[in-house]
Amino acid sequence: MFTPYDVSPSKLIEKLAKRLKSIEQIKAPEWSKFAKTGVHKERPPVQPDWWYKRAASLLYQVYMRGPIGVGHLRKLYGGRKNRGARPERKVRAAAKIIRLALQQLEAAGLVVKTVYGRKVSPKGQKLLYEIATEIAKEMNLTPP
Numbered sequence: 001m002f003t004p005y006d007v008s009p010s011k012l013i014e015k016l017a018k019r020l021k022s023i024e025q026i027k028a029p030e031w032s033k034f035a036k037t038g039v040h041k042e043r044p045p046v047q048p049d050w051w052y053k054r055a056a057s058l059l060y061q062v063y064m065r066g067p068i069g070v071g072h073l074r075k076l077y078g079g080r081k082n083r084g085a086r087p088e089r090k091v092r093a094a095a096k097i098i099r100l101a102l103q104q105l106e107a108a109g110l111v112v113k114t115v116y117g118r119k120v121s122p123k124g125q126k127l128l129y130e131i132a133t134e135i136a137k138e139m140n141l142t143p144p
Contacts, residue, residue, distance in 0.1 A: 019127065020059075070098050
C-alpha cells in the first residue's frame with residue numbers, strides 16, 4: 001500500500017484532478033473563467049481545468065497538513081505582489097476560491113470540518129491511497 005508521501009506530488013495532483021472531474025459535486029463556477037486566484041496575479045488562470053487542479057491541490061495539502069483552516073491555506077497559495085517602484089510584498093490568495101473548493105470537497109465527502117480546521121475523511125484518504133498506488137505501479141516502485 002502506497003501513500004501520497006511515497007509518490008511525486010505533481011503526478012498525484014494531475015491524476016487526482018482527472019478523478020475529481022468525474023465527481024458531480026465538484027464543478028467550476030461560472031465566474032471562475034474571469035477570476036484571478038489572488039491580488040498578486042495580473043491575469044486569471046489560462047488552463048481550462050484549473051479549478052479541478054486547485055481542488056486536487058487543496059485535498060493534497062489538507063492531507064499533508066490537516067487539520068488546516070482557510071487562512072493558513074491562503075498563506076500557502078499566496079505570492080509576491082508587484083507594487084511598481086515600491087518593494088514587493090507577500091500577499092494572501094483569494095479566500096473565496098479556497099473556501100468554495102473546500103465546500104465542494106466536503107459535499108463530495110472527501111473532507112470533513114473539525115473544530116481545528118478541515119481534515120481528510122476516510123473516503124478522501126482511500127482515494128488518495130488508490131491514486132498513489134496507481135502512480136507507484138506505473139513507476140515500478142517496490143512497496144515500503
